[in-house]
Amino acid sequence: MDLTSASINFSIIYPEISLLIAAALILVSVFHKSANRIAPYIALIGIVVSIAMIFKQWGHQESGFFGMITCDSFGVTFKLIFDVTALLSLLIAHRYMISKGINRPEFYALLLISTMGMMVMANTTDLIVIFLGLEIMSVPLYVMAGFAKRSLWSSEAGIKYFIMGAFASSFLLMGIAFIYGASSTTDLRRIVADFHFIMSNSPAYMLTGMALILVGFGFKIGAVPFHSWVPDVYEGAPTPVTAFFSVGPKAAGIAALLRIFIFGFANVMMLSTVFWVLAVLTMSVGNILALKQNNIKRLLAYSSIAHAGYILVALTVGGNDAISAAIFYLVAYIMFNLGAFAVVTLMETRSGCKSDFSELVGLAKVHPYLAAVLTLFMFALAGFPPTAGFFGKFYIFSAAIKSGYIWLAVIGMLNSFLSVYYYLRVVKTSYFDSSDKSFIPVKYSLSIIIVLVITVIGTLGIGLFPQQFLNWSQSALFAFL
Amino acid sequence: MNLDAVIFIISAIVAVLGASMMIFQRNPVMAVLSFMVSLLAQAVLYIQLDALFLGAVLIIVYAGAVLVLFLFVIMLLNLRTTKELGPSSSLMRHLGKYFLSFLLIMEFVFIIKSSFFKGASLVGVMNMKPEGFGTVTSVATLLFTKYLYPFELTSILILVAIVGAVVMARKDKNIDRPTENKLGKN
């Protein structure tokens, strides 16, 4: 073992460290009287510093901490994705937390640490570190889901997510143990190097391990048939937390899945079949169940399941085209999904709102701009051109067709058509429905406006310049593994 | 058969029996105790593998802390009889679960009997045990060099778990307690 130089390389975890320091500061500031007010700003500074650090790492390919961290383009790209997610969620959360009377400094610390866990997860080739990252990501999420303690729904969401998450983690851990048993290492690079030898020696251990790992991550990204927790948790959790849920852990799970299954165990024949079934089930079940929902948060929950399905299509196909399409889709999805959630959050800051469809009625008359923005996001979620959603789906399905997965692409497209119905129902309700109850106006806040502006620009920008953006996501493909 | 083998077989049987008892017991306290027995047997297995430190830590952490907390919670909830766990399942459910377990066992038998399970590639590992294997020093050296990063991450994980527990457990003065009739949903 090389104990001397190059073994520890602190500079590659600066983004994580800056988040951690901000979180620590917030936790210390809890004892100060005005902690509630300063905590979001500390968090904001932490994230911004972290993003700056990420830009300094851009293009470097480094490894550190005795090979426990691999900081490659892939990992750095995902770091940026997580940071942006955290930033937008923070901005969405601030006003909401105040209006619900649950604006506590710990919330922001938990948000930061959770984001750090995602970064850890995406920047390693070691299964132990992936697991630890997953846990550091999940434990704050359990608490955040149940953060509104006075709401029983939130508590229910917290407990449900906790139990399901712990369950999923145990699957993952068992899978890692099996793979360790077969290969006597947890480093994916070494496993891949000896893959054929290990596979021929103890296929049962390897396959069992892979299956368990897949189940574990399936839970985390909410793939069918491991999705049952998604709607209740999404509905019960405070809305900004739901916004964070619907993209952050999902992106982290996808990153780990890509790292393990696409870069790592790419040679296993059965794997693409498994992913095929997962993708089809996830897309179809998500979309079909979304049709009947009367609550926007539940609708977005099912829609997020469906979107995980589209990304799983890319994972099924594999290959550079599909993976860069997946990353493209993920970023686009973050933009319009967080935008949609920002609108929902804004609606919910009015007292007594539960995000039912009926509360949307009259939105267009009172807030024409907000209605227009919501419509844009719904179009993007449904996949209309010229929004980012269209090109995301376009690249994924064209990659599928190129690689010969015709049926998969057809099923995916049918699903897209299906989804148009329920997305447009939101638009229809806000524009054309009428009711005797008058629409209670919402109060904008600066942070929400910033989020809306960023997400609108993102949604339209990616949609208008898809080629440039695709090039960017292709640059993320350079991974150590 | 030497002494080592005898000890191994006994503790392995006890470990598996304890674990199964843990699952089959309907009395929560007995389940915890079975788990403890299983853990003690597992610690013996660790010690047989020369991993003295791990064996001791297993007992300290699990038997000494985690399971005591389990017992603590059970006592606080006063889960005295088995009635609180609900009635036992219906006949159909019994049949269903036995059928599924039977299938699973058959599957395992099939896998073990087929050549699918060739011995793992590590049979030789125990023979080339490195110097000072399993001692506190070697574990510590590994923890602070090769596994430094995961080790530190674990501390963050524990920290965040503590913060989470405190956030969840803290009483909020200005919060109106939810009453029973708010429980109804949709």
Added chain:
Amino acid sequence: MLEIVIASSIKVIIVVIAVLTGCAYATYMERKLVAHFQHRIGPLYAGPYGLLQPMADAVKLIFKEDIVPDKVERYTYALAPVISFIPAMLIFAVIPFGKDTSVFGYGIKMVLSDLNIAVLFIFAITSLGIYGIILGGWSSGSKYSLMGGLRSSAQMISYEVSYGLSIIGVILIANTLSLRELVNQQASDSIWFFSHWYVWRQPLGFLLYLTCAIAETNRAPFDLPEAESELVGGYHTEYSSMRFSMFFIGEYANMLAVSAVGATLFFGGWQGPFVNTIPLLGIVWFVLKVFLFMFFYIWLRATFPRFRYDQLMNFGWKILLPLALFNTMLTSLLVALKVI
């Protein structure tokens, strides 16, 4: 092979008998001492100076009727006294009580098992002792027992942390977990035979150990689990006869065990003047040190009133734990700077 088994068995039997006798006479010592602290005389009639009193007590307890209340959980109720008793005995398996010697040319180690992680073993076993109490309290089906069990388990969990941390200082300096090695390091041939004892280099650690050990064994002034005025008898309210005496012996064995560990870690174990010339003198020194600890225990019991429960918890978490952490950090710093 056979030789080892026979020799070990003999040693085990001797140690068990010695510990049990020690427990019995610890009770005698306690009664006698407390009596004198309170200007009484204590047991007097059974044998000279009442020396046979423990035997009389034992006979009484054995022949008492064993009452099992109606609402107990049978298995755990029967199991609890045994669980509280056995870990205390197990600790003596790793404690060296004398200088290695030879009898009839056959070398004898004066320790049952010379484990190189003895300190960890002690931790592990100590942490198991709590089960007896918690199960005894739970299975009795009585409120007093339950409250006693809850209190004592919360107390033991709280103080176990500081208990562990208080020992770490010694381990850091000694750089070993083997008790035999620890004892050897504290040897000194000069007239200042106590100069190498770890208590001088770990004064704070020793005080912490002393405090936590009292709390761990549920002794006064931390004997809340059996606060008579509030909880009748605490976790063993519903026990009688032999089962009760098992708890009783367990408590005293525990006291002896923590005393023995404390003597070994901080006061040089069996080391003392002339141990190299007279081989069995080590045992005498060791027993002397253990009983000094015991004397201290009893002294405390006779002197201090009981803590209130919240005071106990506050003391454990807010004073002892930070102090123990401070001691650990200070010691590691000093060790790193090679000061001690």
